Structure formats: structure tokens, C-alpha cells
Amino acid sequence: MQRLKILHDEMLTGGISFCFTGYMSEEVVLGIGKALRKKFAIDELDKRTSMGMFSIFVEMVQNVVRYSAENRTDDLDPVIIDLRYGVLSIGQQDGRYFVACGNLIEEAHVPRLRDSLTHIKSLDKDGLKKLFRKSLQREVPEG
Structure with a gap:
């Protein structure tokens, strides 16, 4: 219990108001998304900030769901990665x-x-916008 209290205090010191670690699935992501929307509403976050934060959350968590090397499969169908x-x-x-x-x-x-990250870091604001628009038209890369 003491370790949990220390972790809690560290998160508060770091300004973290929401933290999740564990196996993610589409269902988990949907639940977290609902909780975040509610938290943003309670905090009266302006619409632009709220939408921006939510969009970033979705993009980042989708990367985990698609690419994390740590995964668990369904025993009945080991080809399907569930978590x-x-x-x-x-x-x-x-x-x-x-x-x-x-x-x-x-x-x-x-x-x-x-x-890819080196290229992204080299872009200015306009370059990032162009890359983002282009990425919306591409298929999701493997791995």
C-alpha cells in the first residue's frame, strides 16, 4: 500500500491527472475515452483544447493497440492479438x-x-500539417 501512495504522490507532483498502464483493447480505449471526455467537461476545458487533447489521446493509444510488442492472444485463435x-x-x-x-x-x-521520427522533428508547423494530411490518405504501416 505504501508503494501505491508513493506512486500517487509522484503522479500528483508531475501534474498527472490520469494514468493507465496495462493491456489495452478497443473496449478499454473506448472506456478511457468516455472518462476523459467527462473529466474535460468537469474541468470546463475549452472546446479547442479538449478536442486537441482527445485527438492526440486517440492517435497515441491507437499506436499502442496496433504496434505494441507486448501482447496477448486468444487461446482459441492464436492468430488474433486481443490485447x-x-x-x-x-x-x-x-x-x-x-x-x-x-x-x-x-x-x-x-x-x-x-x-520517421527524425524527419518529423525536422518539420516546421506547416510541414507537420502537410505530413498529417498526407498520413490520413495512407494505409496504416505494419509494425
């Missing part, structure tokens, strides 16, 4: 909101992901 493991935190620090999400990936996908 993917990840970590999600949402909060506010220094007057700014944040969404942080993470998961392990397969080693084979590291070079492609590193190249």
Missing part, C-alpha cells in the same frame, strides 16, 4: 496540458521508426 500492453498519462504542468503514451516495439521496426 496490447502500453502506458498512458495525461495531465497539466506549467500551465500546459500533455498526453504521454508508450509501448515496446519489435527491434526490427526501430530503424524505420527512428528515421
Whole structure:
């Protein structure tokens, strides 16, 4: 119990108001989404910030559900991966909101992901908008 209290205090100190770690599925994501919408409404978050935070949450958690290397399959159909493991935190620090999400990936996908992230980091605001629009037209990459 003491460890849980320490974790709770650390999250509050870090400005984290919502945290989830564990196996995620579409159903879990829907439940978290409902809770976040309710929290944003209770906090009277302006519509633009609320929509932006929610969009980022959806995109990041979809990445966990699609790509996490830590997964569990259905015993009846081992080809279907039912659950993917990840970590999600949402909060506010220094007057700014944040969404942080993470998961392990397969080693084979590291070079492609590193190249993609290096490219994204090099873009300005307009470049990011163009890349985002382009990504909406592409199929979801494997891994």
C-alpha cells in the first residue's frame, strides 16, 4: 500500500491527472475515452483544447493497440492479438496540458521508426500539417 501512495504522490507532483498502464483493447480505449471526455467537461476545458487533447489521446493509444510488442492472444485463435500492453498519462504542468503514451516495439521496426521520427522533428508547423494530411490518405504501416 505504501508503494501505491508513493506512486500517487509522484503522479500528483508531475501534474498527472490520469494514468493507465496495462493491456489495452478497443473496449478499454473506448472506456478511457468516455472518462476523459467527462473529466474535460468537469474541468470546463475549452472546446479547442479538449478536442486537441482527445485527438492526440486517440492517435497515441491507437499506436499502442496496433504496434505494441507486448501482447496477448486468444487461446482459441492464436492468430488474433486481443490485447496490447502500453502506458498512458495525461495531465497539466506549467500551465500546459500533455498526453504521454508508450509501448515496446519489435527491434526490427526501430530503424524505420527512428528515421520517421527524425524527419518529423525536422518539420516546421506547416510541414507537420502537410505530413498529417498526407498520413490520413495512407494505409496504416505494419509494425
